[in-house]
Amino acid sequence: MNINEEPKNINEKSNSEEGEDTGKEMVPPVANSIHRSSSRPQLDLSGAAIQGNFEERDPTILLPNQSDDISHLALDIGGSLIKLVYFSRHEDRLVNDKRKKSMKERFGVINGNRRSFPILGGRLHFVKFETAKINECLEFIHSKQLHRGDNDNAVIKATGGGAYKFADLFKEKLGVSIEKEDEMDCLVAGANFLLKAIRHEAFTHKEGHKEFVQIDHNDLYPYLLVNIGSGVSMIKVDGDGKFQRVSGTNVGGGTYWGLGRLLTKCKSFDELLELSQRGDNSSVDMLVGDIYGGLDYSKIGLSASTIASSFGKAISENKEIEDYRPEDISLSLLRMISYNIGQISYLTALQLGIKRIFFGGFFIRGHAYTMDTISFAIQFWSKGGAQAMFLRHEGFLGALGAFMSYEKHGLDDLMVHQLVERFPMGAPYTGGKIHGPPLGDLNEKISWMEKFVRKGTKITAPVPMASPRTTGLGGFEAPSSKGDTLRSDESNLNVGVLHLVPSLEVFPLLADPKTYEPNTIDLAEPNELQYWFTVLSDHLPDLVDKAVASEGGTDDARRRGDAFARAFSAHLARLMEEPAAYGKLGLANLLELREECLREFNFFDAYSTIKQRENEASLAVLPDLLMELDSMSEETRLLTLIEGVLAANIFDWGSRACVDLYHKGTIIEIYRMSRKKMQRPWRVDNFDAFKERMGFGENKPPRHKRALLFVDNAGADVVLGMLPLARELLRRGTEVVLVANSLPALNDVTAMELPEIVAEAAKHCDILRGAAEAGGLLMDAMISIQDSPREKSSSTPLMVVENGCGSPCIDLRQVSSDLAALAKDADLVILEGMGRSLHTNFNARFVCDALKLAMVKNQRLAEKLIKGNIYDCVCRYEPAS
Numbered sequence: 001m002n003i004n005e006e007p008k009n010i011n012e013k014s015n016s017e018e019g020e021d022t023g024k025e026m027v028p029p030v031a032n033s034i035h036r037s038s039s040r041p042q043l044d045l046s047g048a049a050i051q052g053n054f055e056e057r058d059p060t061i062l063l064p065n066q067s068d069d070i071s072h073l074a075l076d077i078g079g080s081l082i083k084l085v086y087f088s089r090h091e092d093r094l095v096n097d098k099r100k101k102s103m104k105e106r107f108g109v110i111n112g113n114r115r116s117f118p119i120l121g122g123r124l125h126f127v128k129f130e131t132a133k134i135n136e137c138l139e140f141i142h143s144k145q146l147h148r149g150d151n152d153n154a155v156i157k158a159t160g161g162g163a164y165k166f167a168d169l170f171k172e173k174l175g176v177s178i179e180k181e182d183e184m185d186c187l188v189a190g191a192n193f194l195l196k197a198i199r200h201e202a203f204t205h206k207e208g209h210k211e212f213v214q215i216d217h218n219d220l221y222p223y224l225l226v227n228i229g230s231g232v233s234m235i236k237v238d239g240d241g242k243f244q245r246v247s248g249t250n251v252g253g254g255t256y257w258g259l260g261r262l263l264t265k266c267k268s269f270d271e272l273l274e275l276s277q278r279g280d281n282s283s284v285d286m287l288v289g290d291i292y293g294g295l296d297y298s299k300i301g302l303s304a305s306t307i308a309s310s311f312g313k314a315i316s317e318n319k320e321i322e323d324y325r326p327e328d329i330s331l332s333l334l335r336m337i338s339y340n341i342g343q344i345s346y347l348t349a350l351q352l353g354i355k356r357i358f359f360g361g362f363f364i365r366g367h368a369y370t371m372d373t374i375s376f377a378i379q380f381w382s383k384g385g386a387q388a389m390f391l392r393h394e395g396f397l398g399a400l401g402a403f404m405s406y407e408k409h410g411l412d413d414l415m416v417h418q419l420v421e422r423f424p425m426g427a428p429y430t431g432g433k434i435h436g437p438p439l440g441d442l443n444e445k446i447s448w449m450e451k452f453v454r455k456g457t458k459i460t461a462p463v464p465m466a467s468p469r470t471t472g473l474g475g476f477e478a479p480s481s482k483g484d485t486l487r488s489d490e491s492n493l494n495v496g497v498l499h500l501v502p503s504l505e506v507f508p509l510l511a512d513p514k515t516y517e518p519n520t521i522d523l524a525e526p527n528e529l530q531y532w533f534t535v536l537s538d539h540l541p542d543l544v545d546k547a548v549a550s551e552g553g554t555d556d557a558r559r560r561g562d563a564f565a566r567a568f569s570a571h572l573a574r575l576m577e578e579p580a581a582y583g584k585l586g587l588a589n590l591l592e593l594r595e596e597c598l599r600e601f602n603f604f605d606a607y608s609t610i611k612q613r614e615n616e617a618s619l620a621v622l623p624d625l626l627m628e629l630d631s632m633s634e635e636t637r638l639l640t641l642i643e644g645v646l647a648a649n650i651f652d653w654g655s656r657a658c659v660d661l662y663h664k665g666t667i668i669e670i671y672r673m674s675r676k677k678m679q680r681p682w683r684v685d686n687f688d689a690f691k692e693r694m695g696f697g698e699n700k701p702p703r704h705k706r707a708l709l710f711v712d713n714a715g716a717d718v719v720l721g722m723l724p725l726a727r728e729l730l731r732r733g734t735e736v737v738l739v740a741n742s743l744p745a746l747n748d749v750t751a752m753e754l755p756e757i758v759a760e761a762a763k764h765c766d767i768l769r770g771a772a773e774a775g776g777l778l779m780d781a782m783i784s785i786q787d788s789p790r791e792k793s794s795s796t797p798l799m800v801v802e803n804g805c806g807s808p809c810i811d812l813r814q815v816s817s818d819l820a821a822l823a824k825d826a827d828l829v830i831l832e833g834m835g836r837s838l839h840t841n842f843n844a845r846f847v848c849d850a851l852k853l854a855m856v857k858n859q860r861l862a863e864k865l866i867k868g869n870i871y872d873c874v875c876r877y878e879p880a881s
Helices: 098-104 131-143 167-174 183-197 253-264 269-276 326-352 368-382 394-404 442-452 526-550 555-577 587-600 608-630 634-648 656-662 667-676 687-693 716-731 754-762 766-774 817-823 834-839 859-866
Strands: 049-051 060-062 073-077 081-089 108-110 113-115 122-130 155-159 177-180 202-206 209-213 223-228 232-239 242-249 307-309 357-360 388-391 419-422 453-455 462-464 497-500 706-710 735-740 798-802 828-832 849-855 873-878
Touching (some): 122 394, 155 394, 167 177, 223 326, 242 326, 307 326, 326 357, 326 368, 357 368, 526 555, 526 587, 526 608, 555 587, 587 834, 608 634, 634 667, 634 687, 634 849, 634 873, 667 716, 687 873, 706 817, 716 754, 716 828, 735 754, 754 766, 798 817
Parallel strands (some): 073 155, 706 735, 706 828, 828 849
Antiparallel strands (some): 073 081, 081 122, 202 388, 223 232, 419 497
């Protein structure tokens, strides 16, 4: 299932601050635990397990013997900003709608067996406050009861100078003691965790362009961490808790701010940075060209624009300080200090034989030009042999390290595939500014949408109502000019909420998990990015209508639908301005962001009514289709089945072209029309190779032992397409696992819905009935088989498993543990639909046989991916690698 409309335009902006969101959700048990230091409440982990929930996107943690509502909390209190990291346990929301209550009562579907667990979950939140407004921070902590302990000696871990300065205030206002942690210990601990646990934490920054770097956590050490505060510390990190300060310099951020204040009269560090954006250092610095008559000094490789002497022109020119522009002075200072820090850092790394250099500290603060100058210095002095790298969560290293100083904090053993970062409305910026208050509950978010983002003539165009520089929506800044000047916060990224999901695993059948990239479409191309943003924007009105209708069309639903449209438009506008704002961006990320945003505004299954109607209509004609298939020879039947899967894949509510077809005929009429047009050869046609592997050739290879069928849409797609194909595999003695979404996404079928569909189909087919019984799918289904001649029931099992996600696409680096377990014995993977086999995984390779089936329902995608046209078909068979 996927979005596939033709484009219009998107041209607006917006943002928000930290808030609650929904997260990835999964299944069973977990050995990792989350404890506190002895001075704070302890988690009772006896009988601990993890279980998913189909309505929320949160990991669900069962602690049957735990009574305390526990949250870790840690702070980094600096001179200008307070960075706060806290862990929250997510409680079940009250649900009034009976349908949603029913969903909450049916959590896991693994081979048809349902499990009920309390709805608990874990999230790691990142929040910022201005130190000058520390009372706001104290009120936030109190409102969420993050300071609550089980005795009178509750302790909060903290680092930074403010941990000493404000200790008495915390005791007075919150009744807690501050336990100070060493700043360097915290800095290194935070960096180690992020570099090992976050897939795209590190990035390079050259000439305004960011490129995320994937680092193998097994090859992380040693690295050089350069922390640029008032001065500069260079730390060689050899492992967890293993580091030493190997060098540094007293020329750092304090030097820039101190000299800048004296020379320009600026009142703040950020004001000084802003000045540099409008500066021209050539009026202050002596360049190589000034010495050599405007020419390069090519003999030693120096260009005419290379700085020969910072502030060198002030020597020869008969000018006073007032004669120089403050902007030029600020830029000259910035370059002088950044270049020198870069040079010393590289020489230190070279001396120690270190190949990776990471930069952080308040001097960086997301400032594009600062990162550019440091990157240039590293590249220049290393002659391209090394590169500077920066961290997305750079400002939170200290707070995160303090968080990890709690005894048995539970983060040490988490792997990169067990952390899912979500970006709710309210995700804070990195850098040195606060862009708005943290956004809390749903009503607060809706109020912010209504107050600060006004709809224009189209639902896709949020218009700022605050100052011209910002939308007011938590602080998404207005677009920067597209000229040569970089705005100071242009490279500011957003920090999301980290969901801890220990039940996620890497799909074990990937040929090379380290090089696997799920996204097929490269959104690094501006035109490609614009196109898909516009597609998603144009789809919003229809999606909002469906979402509101799914909630009964109430006033509350309409208000939430309106807020969702504004919020998602704000996300798109933010990403259009800064595509790297939420990390590495692919089409799959955009589609998942849309589903998360729907859930954030309490729309859990926008297409539920449509899916039910289409399932019923398709099941009504399934018996006739099965009779038709059974009248064919095996070889003819196999081709007809593949044609049926491709034909049924036309039913896609995410495609405008397909939605138009719904108004021209019934489901069955459209399906039959689609089948009649299945003329081979298809645009990608490996059917003959697949047919041979299935035994219709000179060689007679062994049957597949187990097949994983990744299903797509509800209705005809699964009932008339994939279910008959599954039946054929069962008939041949191959175990079949139907793999479906854990959470709803557009009209995709979910793992919760599949058992009922299979049960209904089994009323008319002994093969399906026997297989469903063998797989445990009919244990609690009421099946009445008509008194007609039956085929012998198959003992080959048919199973259903959730895939661990709630998106039209799938990232096979993060699947449910149950899917991973069932995959270990599988030797055939069938990926069906645009989202799972084209938008993602088109280039994925597996250690087993793989078949990718889809009808292309977008002209641009057809041209780009297969050099074809809309409605062309893909039947791509790839033998085991």
